[in-house]
Amino acid sequence: MANHDHEVNPTLNNSSYPQLSDIIFNNTTNSSFNKVLGELKKSTLSIPNRLRSIKQDANFVSEVASAYALPLVANERCGSWYIPPEQKKQSAYFKSTDGHMAQWSFSLRRLNLQVLETIGEFDGCIIVDSTRRGKSMPDALSKTIPIWTTVMNRVLFPERTESHEVATPPTVVGESEHAQIAARISGFVEALKTLDLDLTTVREKITKPLRPIWVTPTSSLPSEAPEFSDFHPVVLLTASSRVSGSESTSETGYVQGAADDAEAWAQGLTAPLFWQHSETLLSTPEDMIEEVIASLVAQGGASKGSQLTAIGPDQRVVIGMIDAAETDARETDIVITVSPKESKVLRSKMRSRYLHLTLADGKVGSRNLRHSLPNLITSVKAQISASPTSRFVVTDANGKDQGVGVALAILCLFITDDGNLRPVNEVKEPPNGLNKQIIKQKLSWISVAKPDANPSRTTLQSVNAFLLG
Template sequence: MEPWPKEGNVRRHLKSKERTSVYNVLRSIYEDSLLVQEVSDLLPRVPVLANLRCGAWYHAKYDGDCYFKSTDGHCNHWQFSFTRLNAHVARTAAECGGVLLIDSTKSSVKRTPDSFSRTVPIWCCVVNRALGLVMKAEEAEEEEERPPQWDDALHLPSWVSDMEASEIEKRLEGWSQKLASTQRSLLLELSGKLRRPLRALWLSEESLIWDQVTVEDREGFPFTPVYLLACSKFGEYPRTSSEKFCDFSWRYLRGAADDHESWAEGLTPKIFWSHHEVLLRTDPEDIDQVVEDLVKAEGLQYGAGFAGKRLSQRISSCSAGGTGISWIGNLGIGICSAKALSSLDAETKAGAACLNCSTSTRLEDLEPVKHIEVLPHKFDRFSLQNALEEATAFISKNAREGRRLVVTCDDGQDISPAVVAAYLLLFGVSTSASREECQGSANRSTGGKYTKEDVRSAVSCVTQYCPAAHPSRGSIKQVYNFLIRTGT
C-alpha cells in the first residue's frame, strides 16, 4: 500500500491546478480588466498601452504597447535597455500630455511588478537626463521655454528602500551619457515635443484620488505623467466587481495572465476578447475544448510547435507586427509580419520587393520576392546567422536600384528587425539617411570592426520606427557573430 502524500504536497498540487485552470485564469483577467476600463475612463484622451507580454491581456482595445522588462528592475540587476528604448512611449506621452501603461504581477508580496516599480522610473530619469545633456550641448533657444529647473531626479515609489535607490543612482549618469551619445537624433526630436520631464505615477485598486483628477489638473503638472496601473487585486479572495459571468464558481488569481505559456495553449489576447462572452459562459469542464476549437479556427497551433515541442507563445504587438507595416526612417525599408502582407494596399505593394524570412512559403503579389526561411533562436541557434549574408545582399541590391523593400518574418518582431539592423551596420547606413544616400551605400563603413554595442545601437535605431520590434537575445547574438565573421 502506497503511503499517503504529505499535506504540503497536496496543497501545492491543488494550488498549481487552480493556477493553470483556464477558466480561473480568464475569469480573473476579465475581473482585472474592469479596473483598467475604469481608470482609462477617468483619464480621457490619455493613450492606453499594454506592457508586453502580461499586460496585453487586460484590455480589449489598446492604443498600442510597450516593453519594459521586469528583469531590468530586479534588485542588484538594474538595467537601462538600449535595444528596447520605447521611444514611442516618450513621443506619445509628449504629444498627448501623458500615457497610461498596464501590467500586472502574480507576486503576493509586491504591489506592482518590478517593471513598474523600477524599470519605468529608471527609464524616465535616464531619458530626462539625456535630453538635458543634449539640449545643453546644443544650446538651443527652445531651452528658455522649459521650466527653470528641468527635473531629472530619480523618482521611485515609497516601497523602494533608500539604500536601493542610492545604488541605482550610481548607475544613472553612465546610462544617460551613453544614451545622449548614441541616440542624439532621437533626443533632438524629443526635445521639440517634450516640454515637461517624464515622471512615473503609480495606480492600483487602492488609489483613491484619481477620480478627482481632471484634464485641467493634469495640465498643471510640472511634469509629463506616465501612469502605471498594476491592475491585479490584493488577497486570495478579493471583492469582485462584475455582475456578469456568475454561472460557475471560480477562484481569483492575482496576475493571472503572467506566464501564459503554462496555460494559454495557443490562445491569444485578440482571440480571448473576440470571444470572451462565450468563453466565460462555458462550463469550466468544457473550456479546454472550446479554446482548442477557437485556436484552430484562427489557423493557429493548439499546444505544440516545431517538431512537437511546446511553443513559448509570443504575444504579438497590439500596435504593429500583426496588422501593419513600419517604415524605417526614409530608407524605403519596411518591417511587418508575414500575415500582414495580405492587408497591404495595392499602392504599397506596387513596385515593392519582399524579403520573406518567415517559416511559411506563402508569398503575396510582390516582385521580386526572396524567401529565406529563418527559424527562431530556440529551435536553431544558427539559422539567422547563416541567412544574413544572403538576406543583407538582397536588401542592398534593392536599395541600390531605388526599390522599396518589405522585410517580413513570422511575427514582425524578432527576425526581420534583426535582419534590418544587420544591414544598417554592414553597409554603414543611418536610419536618418535619405533614399538617395541609402541607394549609394555599397561599401562597409566600419571596416569590419564591430562591437556588441554597435549591434545594440543598430537594433535601437530600428525599434524607434518599429515599436513592435523586440529582437531576442539569441537573434542579436547571431547578428554580432555574423558581423564578426564577415569582418575577418
C-alpha cells in the same frame, strides 16, 4: 496528596506507542499528498478562474482611467488582457528584468518613444501591468519605468534639475536599492546620447518633465481628475490585487497576475480574442472551456498580417510579417523572407526579386543565422546592382525576431548613417569601421519605428558575430 508522577509500566508492549514510520509520511503517502496539492493548485489556477480574475482586474483599470481621465497604455505582454480594446491607446514594452535587483538597466533596444508621443498628446498616461507571487507591484512599474522617466527628463530637460532625481515607491524599493539605482542614471543617460537620436519632434510634444505616480488596488482614487501643472503624470497602475502568502491564488479562486505567461495556460487564446468573446468565455463551464477556446481560435484567433514598417531616415528597409508582404509588397521591392519554408505567393509574385533564407524557428534558427548571412548578403549585393532604387522588405512569421536581425545586418552594411544606400563596391565583409556602437544605433532605428520588434539575444549575437567578424 495524590502522586501525579507517572510510572512506566515495564510490562507494556512497545508496539502500543506510535512508531517513527507511523509519524513520517512514507514515499507512497508523500506522492499521494503531492498529487492532491497539485490537483488543488491546478483547479484554483483553472482557465475560468483566470478569466474571471482578469475581468475583475480590468474593471478596476477602467475605474482608474475614469478617475485620472488619462489614456491607457498596456505594458506588454500581459497588459492588454486588462484593457478593453476600445480603451487601449497604445502598447509599451518595459521589461521587469531591467528592474531586477542589481540588474537595473535602461534598454537601448526598447526606447518606448511612442509612449512619449501619447504623454505629450494627452498630458500624461496610465501604464497597466500586473504581477504574481504575492508582490504588490511588478519591477517594471517600481523600477524600470522610473529609470526610464528619469533618463528622459535629463535628456529632454537638462535645465530642469529638479526632475533629474530618480523616484521609486518607498514601500517597495528600499533606501539601499534606491541609492544604487540613482548611481547608475548618469551612465544610462550617456548611453542614450550615443545613439544620436533626433528628439526634436518629441521635445515639441513633451512640454514638462515626467513624474511617476503609483496606483494599486489598495490606493485611494481621486474624486475628480487632477491637474498637474509642473509635470506630465505617468500613472503606473498595477491591475492585480495582492494575494498574501507564496501562492498566486486566494480562497475565493481569485488569481493574482492571472494574465501572466498566457502562452502556458491560454490554449491559444489572445487578449483581443478574449475581449471579443468575453461574455461567452466567462459563462462557459470549466469542463467545456478548452473546447470553446479551440473553436474560437480556429475561427478567428489566427493573427492577421501586420502593416509593413519602414525603417531609418530614407526608409529603404522595411520589416514586417510574411503575410503582410504577400499582400503589400510593391512590384519594385526586393522581398526577403526568413522561415522554415519559402512563400509560394511571393515566389510567384516577385520572381527573381524574391530571396528566401531557410531557418528553423526559435533558438536553433537564430544560432544558424550567422552562418546563413554571408550567402544572403551576396545575393543582396546582386539585387542592388540590378535594382539600385528598390526597397528591401525583410519579413518573418511574426515580424519581430529573425527577420529583424537580417534587416539589422542590411542596415549596417548597406545603409549610411543619413539613410542613403551605400555603393555596393564599398560594402566589405567584415565591414571597415563597423563597431558595436554603430550596430546599436541602427538597432535603435528599428526600435523607434517598430517598438514591438523583439529580436532575441541569440539573433542579435548571430548578427554581431557576422558583422564584427
